[in-house]
Amino acid sequence: MLQPIASVRVVDVVRDRLRSAILSGDIAPGSRLSVPELARQLGVSRSPVREAVLLLVGEGLAVEQSRRGVEVARLELTDVLELYDLRTNLEGLAARLAAERMTSSDLAALRGVLDAQGAAAVGDARSFRELDHRFHEIVSQTCGNTRLARHAALLAREMRLAGPLMVNEPWHLKQSHQEHRAIEHALRQRDGPAAENAMRVHLSRVCQSVRHHNS
Amino acid sequence: MLQPIASVRVVDVVRDRLRSAILSGDIAPGSRLSVPELARQLGVSRSPVREAVLLLVGEGLAVEQSRRGVEVARLELTDVLELYDLRTNLEGLAARLAAERMTSSDLAALRGVLDAQGAAAVGDARSFRELDHRFHEIVSQTCGNTRLARHAALLAREMRLAGPLMVNEPWHLKQSHQEHRAIEHALRQRDGPAAENAMRVHLSRVCQSVRHHNS
DNA sequence: TTTCTGCATTCTGCATGTAACACTTTTCCT
Protein backbone atom coordinates (compact mmCIF):
# COMPACT_ATOMS: atom_id res chain seq x y z
CA MET A 1 0.00 0.00 0.00
CA LEU A 2 1.80 3.06 -1.23
CA GLN A 3 1.19 6.43 0.29
CA PRO A 4 0.17 9.13 -2.15
CA ILE A 5 2.98 11.58 -2.70
CA ALA A 6 2.24 14.80 -0.90
CA SER A 7 3.38 17.62 -3.10
CA VAL A 8 5.44 20.01 -1.06
CA ARG A 9 4.21 23.52 -1.59
CA VAL A 10 6.50 26.44 -1.02
CA VAL A 11 3.82 28.25 0.92
CA ASP A 12 3.65 25.40 3.45
CA VAL A 13 7.38 25.34 3.95
CA VAL A 14 7.47 29.09 4.39
CA ARG A 15 4.59 29.00 6.86
CA ASP A 16 6.23 26.29 8.93
CA ARG A 17 9.57 28.06 8.92
CA LEU A 18 8.08 31.38 9.92
CA ARG A 19 5.99 29.76 12.62
CA SER A 20 8.99 27.99 14.06
CA ALA A 21 11.00 31.19 13.99
CA ILE A 22 8.23 33.07 15.76
CA LEU A 23 7.56 30.42 18.40
CA SER A 24 11.24 29.94 19.14
CA GLY A 25 11.67 33.66 19.56
CA ASP A 26 14.03 34.06 16.63
CA ILE A 27 11.55 36.60 15.35
CA ALA A 28 10.51 38.59 18.40
CA PRO A 29 6.96 39.80 19.11
CA GLY A 30 6.50 43.20 17.54
CA SER A 31 8.87 42.51 14.65
CA ARG A 32 7.55 43.55 11.29
CA LEU A 33 7.11 40.76 8.77
CA SER A 34 8.22 42.42 5.55
CA VAL A 35 7.19 40.24 2.65
CA PRO A 36 9.95 41.32 0.24
CA GLU A 37 12.59 41.00 2.94
CA LEU A 38 11.46 37.51 3.96
CA ALA A 39 11.27 36.48 0.31
CA ARG A 40 14.86 37.56 -0.18
CA GLN A 41 16.03 35.72 2.92
CA LEU A 42 14.21 32.53 1.99
CA GLY A 43 15.12 32.69 -1.67
CA VAL A 44 11.57 32.47 -3.01
CA SER A 45 9.21 34.91 -4.62
CA ARG A 46 6.89 37.16 -2.72
CA SER A 47 3.66 35.29 -3.50
CA PRO A 48 4.07 32.26 -1.23
CA VAL A 49 5.58 34.46 1.47
CA ARG A 50 2.63 36.80 1.38
CA GLU A 51 0.22 33.89 1.64
CA ALA A 52 2.17 32.32 4.49
CA VAL A 53 2.09 35.58 6.40
CA LEU A 54 -1.65 35.81 5.88
CA LEU A 55 -2.06 32.30 7.23
CA LEU A 56 -0.07 33.20 10.33
CA VAL A 57 -2.41 36.12 10.87
CA GLY A 58 -5.28 33.66 10.69
CA GLU A 59 -3.56 31.57 13.35
CA GLY A 60 -3.29 34.56 15.65
CA LEU A 61 0.51 34.59 15.64
CA ALA A 62 0.67 37.88 13.74
CA VAL A 63 -1.58 40.89 13.39
CA GLU A 64 -2.12 43.14 10.43
CA GLN A 65 -2.18 46.85 10.71
CA SER A 66 -4.11 48.72 8.07
CA ARG A 67 -1.76 49.50 5.20
CA ARG A 68 1.18 49.15 7.52
CA GLY A 69 1.94 45.51 7.03
CA VAL A 70 1.99 42.64 9.46
CA GLU A 71 3.88 42.24 12.70
CA VAL A 72 4.36 39.39 15.14
CA ALA A 73 1.64 39.50 17.78
CA ARG A 74 2.51 41.03 21.13
CA LEU A 75 0.71 39.53 24.10
CA GLU A 76 -0.26 41.60 27.12
CA LEU A 77 -1.12 40.07 30.46
CA THR A 78 -4.83 40.27 29.68
CA ASP A 79 -4.24 38.28 26.50
CA VAL A 80 -2.51 35.53 28.42
CA LEU A 81 -5.30 35.41 30.98
CA GLU A 82 -7.85 35.19 28.16
CA LEU A 83 -5.94 32.34 26.64
CA TYR A 84 -5.75 30.46 29.94
CA ASP A 85 -9.49 30.86 30.48
CA LEU A 86 -10.13 29.35 27.10
CA ARG A 87 -7.58 26.61 27.40
CA THR A 88 -8.93 25.64 30.80
CA ASN A 89 -12.27 24.89 29.23
CA LEU A 90 -11.17 23.45 25.93
CA GLU A 91 -8.42 21.24 27.26
CA GLY A 92 -10.59 20.21 30.19
CA LEU A 93 -13.10 18.92 27.69
CA ALA A 94 -10.31 17.37 25.66
CA ALA A 95 -8.99 15.53 28.71
CA ARG A 96 -12.41 14.14 29.52
CA LEU A 97 -12.86 12.86 25.98
CA ALA A 98 -9.30 11.61 25.74
CA ALA A 99 -9.72 9.49 28.87
CA GLU A 100 -12.01 7.17 26.99
CA ARG A 101 -10.08 7.13 23.74
CA MET A 102 -6.38 7.07 24.46
CA THR A 103 -4.61 3.99 23.21
CA SER A 104 -1.92 2.32 25.24
CA SER A 105 0.69 3.76 22.90
CA ASP A 106 -0.74 7.23 23.50
CA LEU A 107 -0.46 6.64 27.22
CA ALA A 108 3.09 5.38 26.77
CA ALA A 109 4.00 8.51 24.83
CA LEU A 110 2.46 10.63 27.54
CA ARG A 111 4.45 8.86 30.23
CA GLY A 112 7.62 9.24 28.19
CA VAL A 113 7.08 12.97 27.98
CA LEU A 114 6.45 13.18 31.72
CA ASP A 115 9.56 11.18 32.56
CA ALA A 116 11.65 13.43 30.36
CA GLN A 117 10.01 16.43 31.94
CA GLY A 118 10.79 15.15 35.40
CA ALA A 119 14.43 14.94 34.44
CA ALA A 120 14.45 18.37 32.82
CA ALA A 121 12.49 20.08 35.55
CA VAL A 122 15.48 21.28 37.50
CA GLY A 123 16.83 24.40 35.88
CA ASP A 124 16.20 23.84 32.19
CA ALA A 125 13.06 25.90 31.72
CA ARG A 126 13.35 25.79 27.95
CA SER A 127 13.27 22.00 27.71
CA PHE A 128 10.56 21.92 30.33
CA ARG A 129 8.33 24.20 28.26
CA GLU A 130 8.92 22.15 25.15
CA LEU A 131 7.83 19.00 26.96
CA ASP A 132 4.90 20.86 28.46
CA HIS A 133 3.70 21.65 24.95
CA ARG A 134 4.15 18.03 23.94
CA PHE A 135 2.10 16.89 26.94
CA HIS A 136 -0.83 19.17 26.22
CA GLU A 137 -0.59 18.44 22.52
CA ILE A 138 -0.90 14.69 23.05
CA VAL A 139 -3.98 15.09 25.21
CA SER A 140 -5.67 17.47 22.77
CA GLN A 141 -4.83 15.46 19.69
CA THR A 142 -6.15 12.20 21.10
CA CYS A 143 -9.52 13.52 22.23
CA GLY A 144 -11.21 12.37 19.03
CA ASN A 145 -12.76 15.74 18.23
CA THR A 146 -10.78 17.12 15.31
CA ARG A 147 -12.04 20.65 15.69
CA LEU A 148 -11.37 20.70 19.39
CA ALA A 149 -7.85 19.48 18.63
CA ARG A 150 -7.35 22.19 16.04
CA HIS A 151 -8.59 25.05 18.17
CA ALA A 152 -6.72 23.85 21.24
CA ALA A 153 -3.53 23.69 19.20
CA LEU A 154 -4.09 27.23 17.94
CA LEU A 155 -4.57 28.55 21.45
CA ALA A 156 -1.60 26.66 22.87
CA ARG A 157 0.64 27.96 20.11
CA GLU A 158 -0.58 31.51 20.48
CA MET A 159 0.26 31.36 24.15
CA ARG A 160 3.87 30.58 23.38
CA LEU A 161 4.26 34.21 22.35
CA ALA A 162 3.90 35.25 25.98
CA GLY A 163 7.57 34.68 26.78
CA PRO A 164 8.56 37.01 29.63
CA LEU A 165 5.12 36.86 31.22
CA MET A 166 5.52 33.19 32.03
CA VAL A 167 6.64 31.91 35.41
CA ASN A 168 9.89 29.96 35.24
CA GLU A 169 10.78 29.43 38.87
CA PRO A 170 11.85 25.83 39.53
CA TRP A 171 9.28 25.24 42.26
CA HIS A 172 6.58 26.36 39.85
CA LEU A 173 7.74 23.99 37.14
CA LYS A 174 7.86 21.20 39.72
CA GLN A 175 4.29 21.96 40.68
CA SER A 176 3.19 21.84 37.05
CA HIS A 177 4.94 18.55 36.62
CA GLN A 178 3.11 17.04 39.56
CA GLU A 179 -0.21 18.27 38.18
CA HIS A 180 0.69 16.71 34.85
CA ARG A 181 1.24 13.43 36.68
CA ALA A 182 -2.20 13.72 38.24
CA ILE A 183 -3.76 14.29 34.84
CA GLU A 184 -1.92 11.33 33.39
CA HIS A 185 -3.02 9.17 36.29
CA ALA A 186 -6.67 10.00 35.69
CA LEU A 187 -6.27 9.37 31.97
CA ARG A 188 -4.66 6.02 32.67
CA GLN A 189 -7.58 5.12 34.93
CA ARG A 190 -9.91 6.12 32.08
CA ASP A 191 -11.63 8.44 34.51
CA GLY A 192 -12.92 11.21 32.27
CA PRO A 193 -14.38 13.53 34.93
CA ALA A 194 -11.24 13.22 37.04
CA ALA A 195 -9.05 13.96 34.05
CA GLU A 196 -11.13 17.00 33.19
CA ASN A 197 -11.01 18.21 36.75
CA ALA A 198 -7.26 17.68 37.02
CA MET A 199 -6.68 19.54 33.77
CA ARG A 200 -8.85 22.43 34.89
CA VAL A 201 -7.15 22.58 38.26
CA HIS A 202 -3.77 22.60 36.55
CA LEU A 203 -4.49 25.34 34.04
CA SER A 204 -6.41 27.46 36.54
CA ARG A 205 -3.54 27.26 38.99
CA VAL A 206 -1.00 28.20 36.30
CA CYS A 207 -3.24 31.08 35.30
CA GLN A 208 -3.31 32.34 38.88
CA SER A 209 0.45 32.02 39.13
CA VAL A 210 0.90 34.06 35.98
CA ARG A 211 -1.54 36.66 37.26
CA HIS A 212 0.23 37.09 40.58
CA HIS A 213 3.67 36.93 39.03
CA ASN A 214 2.86 39.97 36.88
CA SER A 215 1.33 42.43 39.31
CA MET B 1 -11.82 64.26 16.45
CA LEU B 2 -11.70 62.70 13.00
CA GLN B 3 -12.12 59.00 12.47
CA PRO B 4 -9.19 57.31 10.76
CA ILE B 5 -9.95 56.32 7.20
CA ALA B 6 -10.37 52.58 6.89
CA SER B 7 -8.94 51.55 3.57
CA VAL B 8 -11.17 49.03 1.85
CA ARG B 9 -9.14 46.17 0.50
CA VAL B 10 -10.43 44.09 -2.33
CA VAL B 11 -9.46 40.91 -0.54
CA ASP B 12 -11.73 41.79 2.38
CA VAL B 13 -14.68 42.49 0.14
CA VAL B 14 -14.13 39.24 -1.73
CA ARG B 15 -13.84 37.28 1.50
CA ASP B 16 -17.05 38.74 2.88
CA ARG B 17 -18.91 38.16 -0.36
CA LEU B 18 -17.76 34.58 -0.66
CA ARG B 19 -18.57 33.89 2.97
CA SER B 20 -22.04 35.30 2.59
CA ALA B 21 -22.60 33.26 -0.54
CA ILE B 22 -21.45 30.10 1.19
CA LEU B 23 -23.43 30.64 4.39
CA SER B 24 -26.58 31.57 2.51
CA GLY B 25 -26.29 28.45 0.42
CA ASP B 26 -25.80 30.30 -2.86
CA ILE B 27 -22.60 28.30 -3.17
CA ALA B 28 -23.47 24.81 -2.03
CA PRO B 29 -21.23 22.56 0.07
CA GLY B 30 -19.03 20.55 -2.24
CA SER B 31 -18.85 23.27 -4.89
CA ARG B 32 -15.41 23.91 -6.22
CA LEU B 33 -14.05 27.39 -5.65
CA SER B 34 -12.21 28.11 -8.87
CA VAL B 35 -10.05 31.15 -8.42
CA PRO B 36 -10.05 32.26 -12.09
CA GLU B 37 -13.77 31.74 -12.37
CA LEU B 38 -14.56 33.70 -9.21
CA ALA B 39 -12.18 36.44 -10.31
CA ARG B 40 -14.06 36.76 -13.58
CA GLN B 41 -17.43 36.86 -11.86
CA LEU B 42 -16.31 39.44 -9.34
CA GLY B 43 -14.42 41.54 -11.84
CA VAL B 44 -11.11 41.55 -10.00
CA SER B 45 -7.80 39.86 -10.53
CA ARG B 46 -6.93 36.44 -9.24
CA SER B 47 -4.63 37.56 -6.41
CA PRO B 48 -7.20 38.89 -3.94
CA VAL B 49 -9.54 36.03 -4.78
CA ARG B 50 -6.87 33.47 -4.11
CA GLU B 51 -6.09 35.08 -0.77
CA ALA B 52 -9.75 35.28 0.17
CA VAL B 53 -10.21 31.59 -0.61
CA LEU B 54 -7.21 30.75 1.56
CA LEU B 55 -8.71 32.74 4.41
CA LEU B 56 -11.97 30.84 4.09
CA VAL B 57 -10.02 27.61 4.35
CA GLY B 58 -8.51 28.98 7.54
CA GLU B 59 -12.01 29.64 8.82
CA GLY B 60 -13.04 26.07 8.16
CA LEU B 61 -15.65 26.99 5.56
CA ALA B 62 -13.67 25.42 2.73
CA VAL B 63 -11.17 22.60 2.44
CA GLU B 64 -8.24 22.20 0.13
CA GLN B 65 -7.63 19.01 -1.72
CA SER B 66 -4.12 18.25 -2.76
CA ARG B 67 -3.56 19.75 -6.21
CA ARG B 68 -7.25 19.74 -6.90
CA GLY B 69 -8.15 23.13 -5.58
CA VAL B 70 -10.53 24.19 -2.87
CA GLU B 71 -14.15 23.27 -2.33
CA VAL B 72 -16.82 24.38 0.11
CA ALA B 73 -16.72 22.17 3.21
CA ARG B 74 -19.23 19.35 3.45
CA LEU B 75 -20.37 18.52 6.97
CA GLU B 76 -21.23 14.99 8.02
CA LEU B 77 -23.30 14.22 11.08
CA THR B 78 -20.16 13.57 13.11
CA ASP B 79 -18.88 17.04 12.21
CA VAL B 80 -22.05 18.65 13.46
CA LEU B 81 -21.91 16.69 16.70
CA GLU B 82 -18.29 17.73 17.16
CA LEU B 83 -19.26 21.33 16.64
CA TYR B 84 -22.09 21.13 19.15
CA ASP B 85 -19.81 19.60 21.75
CA LEU B 86 -17.42 22.47 21.32
CA ARG B 87 -20.06 25.15 21.19
CA THR B 88 -21.67 23.79 24.34
CA ASN B 89 -18.48 24.39 26.23
CA LEU B 90 -17.34 27.61 24.61
CA GLU B 91 -20.68 29.35 24.58
CA GLY B 92 -21.42 28.09 28.06
CA LEU B 93 -18.30 29.86 29.24
CA ALA B 94 -19.23 32.88 27.16
CA ALA B 95 -22.66 33.05 28.76
CA ARG B 96 -21.20 32.92 32.24
CA LEU B 97 -18.79 35.74 31.46
CA ALA B 98 -21.39 37.74 29.58
CA ALA B 99 -23.74 37.69 32.55
CA GLU B 100 -21.44 40.03 34.42
CA ARG B 101 -20.57 42.27 31.52
CA MET B 102 -23.61 42.82 29.37
CA THR B 103 -24.74 46.40 29.22
CA SER B 104 -28.39 47.32 29.28
CA SER B 105 -28.23 48.04 25.57
CA ASP B 106 -26.83 44.57 24.98
CA LEU B 107 -29.70 43.13 26.95
CA ALA B 108 -32.14 45.25 24.98
CA ALA B 109 -30.68 44.00 21.71
CA LEU B 110 -30.97 40.45 22.98
CA ARG B 111 -34.59 40.92 23.90
CA GLY B 112 -35.27 42.49 20.53
CA VAL B 113 -33.86 39.46 18.80
CA LEU B 114 -35.92 37.13 20.96
CA ASP B 115 -39.11 39.05 20.34
CA ALA B 116 -38.52 38.93 16.61
CA GLN B 117 -37.73 35.25 16.90
CA GLY B 118 -40.95 34.63 18.79
CA ALA B 119 -42.84 36.19 15.93
CA ALA B 120 -40.94 34.28 13.28
CA ALA B 121 -41.03 30.98 15.07
CA VAL B 122 -44.10 29.69 13.33
CA GLY B 123 -43.16 28.38 9.94
CA ASP B 124 -40.35 30.65 8.83
CA ALA B 125 -37.35 28.48 9.62
CA ARG B 126 -35.01 30.66 7.61
CA SER B 127 -35.72 33.82 9.58
CA PHE B 128 -35.66 31.83 12.77
CA ARG B 129 -32.18 30.54 12.05
CA GLU B 130 -30.96 34.01 11.20
CA LEU B 131 -32.21 35.32 14.54
CA ASP B 132 -30.77 32.29 16.29
CA HIS B 133 -27.37 33.23 14.93
CA ARG B 134 -27.84 36.80 16.07
CA PHE B 135 -28.75 35.62 19.57
CA HIS B 136 -25.70 33.45 19.99
CA GLU B 137 -23.51 36.08 18.38
CA ILE B 138 -24.58 38.75 20.85
CA VAL B 139 -23.84 36.51 23.82
CA SER B 140 -20.44 35.49 22.49
CA GLN B 141 -19.39 38.96 21.46
CA THR B 142 -20.24 40.52 24.80
CA CYS B 143 -18.37 38.04 26.97
CA GLY B 144 -15.30 40.26 27.15
CA ASN B 145 -12.88 37.58 26.00
CA THR B 146 -11.91 38.52 22.47
CA ARG B 147 -10.44 35.15 21.63
CA LEU B 148 -13.42 33.29 22.98
CA ALA B 149 -15.62 35.53 20.86
CA ARG B 150 -13.54 34.86 17.77
CA HIS B 151 -13.43 31.10 18.14
CA ALA B 152 -17.11 30.88 19.04
CA ALA B 153 -17.95 32.89 15.93
CA LEU B 154 -15.86 30.58 13.79
CA LEU B 155 -17.59 27.49 15.15
CA ALA B 156 -21.06 28.98 14.85
CA ARG B 157 -20.39 29.95 11.24
CA GLU B 158 -18.96 26.59 10.36
CA MET B 159 -22.07 24.96 11.70
CA ARG B 160 -24.23 26.91 9.27
CA LEU B 161 -22.92 24.63 6.53
CA ALA B 162 -24.88 21.75 8.04
CA GLY B 163 -28.09 22.69 6.22
CA PRO B 164 -30.15 19.54 5.70
CA LEU B 165 -28.91 17.95 8.91
CA MET B 166 -30.61 20.56 11.03
CA VAL B 167 -34.01 20.06 12.62
CA ASN B 168 -36.60 22.52 11.37
CA GLU B 169 -39.82 21.21 12.84
CA PRO B 170 -41.88 24.04 14.38
CA TRP B 171 -42.11 22.43 17.80
CA HIS B 172 -38.35 22.15 17.86
CA LEU B 173 -37.87 25.79 16.99
CA LYS B 174 -40.39 26.70 19.65
CA GLN B 175 -38.42 24.70 22.19
CA SER B 176 -35.21 26.47 21.19
CA HIS B 177 -36.90 29.79 21.55
CA GLN B 178 -38.03 28.98 25.08
CA GLU B 179 -34.52 27.93 25.99
CA HIS B 180 -33.23 31.19 24.57
CA ARG B 181 -35.66 32.99 26.85
CA ALA B 182 -34.29 31.07 29.82
CA ILE B 183 -30.75 32.06 28.90
CA GLU B 184 -31.75 35.67 28.49
CA HIS B 185 -33.50 35.60 31.85
CA ALA B 186 -30.36 34.36 33.59
CA LEU B 187 -28.26 36.96 31.81
CA ARG B 188 -30.66 39.70 32.85
CA GLN B 189 -30.42 38.50 36.46
CA ARG B 190 -26.63 38.64 36.09
CA ASP B 191 -26.53 35.05 37.24
CA GLY B 192 -23.43 33.69 35.52
CA PRO B 193 -23.69 30.04 36.59
CA ALA B 194 -27.37 29.92 35.69
CA ALA B 195 -26.65 31.45 32.29
CA GLU B 196 -23.90 28.96 31.65
CA ASN B 197 -26.12 26.10 32.70
CA ALA B 198 -29.02 27.29 30.55
CA MET B 199 -26.74 27.67 27.56
CA ARG B 200 -25.29 24.21 28.04
CA VAL B 201 -28.73 22.70 28.47
CA HIS B 202 -29.88 24.43 25.30
CA LEU B 203 -27.01 23.38 23.08
CA SER B 204 -26.89 19.85 24.50
CA ARG B 205 -30.57 19.41 23.88
CA VAL B 206 -30.26 20.70 20.29
CA CYS B 207 -27.34 18.37 19.78
CA GLN B 208 -29.42 15.40 20.92
CA SER B 209 -32.27 16.47 18.65
CA VAL B 210 -29.92 16.61 15.68
CA ARG B 211 -28.48 13.23 16.59
CA HIS B 212 -31.85 11.54 16.80
CA HIS B 213 -33.21 13.33 13.77
CA ASN B 214 -30.45 11.83 11.63
CA SER B 215 -30.44 8.16 12.57
C1' DT C 1 16.59 73.16 19.37
C1' DT C 2 12.38 71.91 17.34
C1' DT C 3 9.24 71.47 13.51
C1' DC C 4 8.28 71.21 8.77
C1' DT C 5 9.16 69.95 3.84
C1' DG C 6 10.65 67.32 0.07
C1' DC C 7 12.99 63.42 -1.68
C1' DA C 8 14.42 58.68 -1.79
C1' DT C 9 13.44 54.19 -0.40
C1' DT C 10 10.62 50.43 0.70
C1' DC C 11 6.41 48.23 1.23
C1' DT C 12 1.61 46.86 0.39
C1' DG C 13 -1.96 45.40 -2.57
C1' DC C 14 -3.57 44.15 -6.90
C1' DA C 15 -2.69 42.62 -11.72
C1' DT C 16 -0.63 39.61 -14.82
C1' DG C 17 2.72 36.02 -16.77
C1' DT C 18 3.75 31.15 -16.99
C1' DA C 19 5.23 26.24 -16.16
C1' DA C 20 3.41 22.04 -14.46
C1' DC C 21 -0.47 19.34 -13.66
C1' DA C 22 -5.40 17.38 -13.91
C1' DC C 23 -9.40 16.39 -16.37
C1' DT C 24 -12.04 16.10 -20.81
C1' DT C 25 -12.68 15.37 -25.44
C1' DT C 26 -11.18 14.06 -29.74
C1' DT C 27 -8.64 11.33 -32.78
C1' DC C 28 -6.34 7.45 -34.38
C1' DC C 29 -5.29 2.66 -34.73
C1' DT C 30 -6.66 -2.04 -34.43
Added chain:
DNA sequence: AGGAAAAGTGTTACATGCAGAATGCAGAAA
Protein backbone atom coordinates in the same frame (compact mmCIF):
# COMPACT_ATOMS: atom_id res chain seq x y z
C1' DA D 1 -16.78 -0.66 -32.20
C1' DG D 2 -13.28 -0.44 -28.55
C1' DG D 3 -9.31 1.30 -26.41
C1' DA D 4 -5.28 4.12 -26.18
C1' DA D 5 -2.90 8.19 -27.35
C1' DA D 6 -2.97 13.00 -27.96
C1' DA D 7 -4.63 17.42 -28.15
C1' DG D 8 -7.43 20.81 -25.74
C1' DT D 9 -9.23 23.16 -21.73
C1' DG D 10 -8.88 24.81 -17.22
C1' DT D 11 -6.54 25.13 -12.90
C1' DT D 12 -2.93 25.62 -9.33
C1' DA D 13 1.13 27.54 -7.60
C1' DC D 14 4.74 30.47 -8.05
C1' DA D 15 7.12 34.56 -10.21
C1' DT D 16 7.07 39.19 -11.46
C1' DG D 17 5.30 43.99 -12.71
C1' DC D 18 3.64 48.25 -10.98
C1' DA D 19 0.86 52.18 -8.87
C1' DG D 20 -0.02 54.25 -4.67
C1' DA D 21 0.98 54.71 0.23
C1' DA D 22 3.97 54.70 4.21
C1' DT D 23 8.43 55.49 6.27
C1' DG D 24 12.92 57.58 7.09
C1' DC D 25 15.98 61.16 6.68
C1' DA D 26 18.46 65.29 5.18
C1' DG D 27 18.06 70.01 5.06
C1' DA D 28 15.34 74.33 5.51
C1' DA D 29 12.49 77.26 8.33
C1' DA D 30 10.77 78.98 12.78
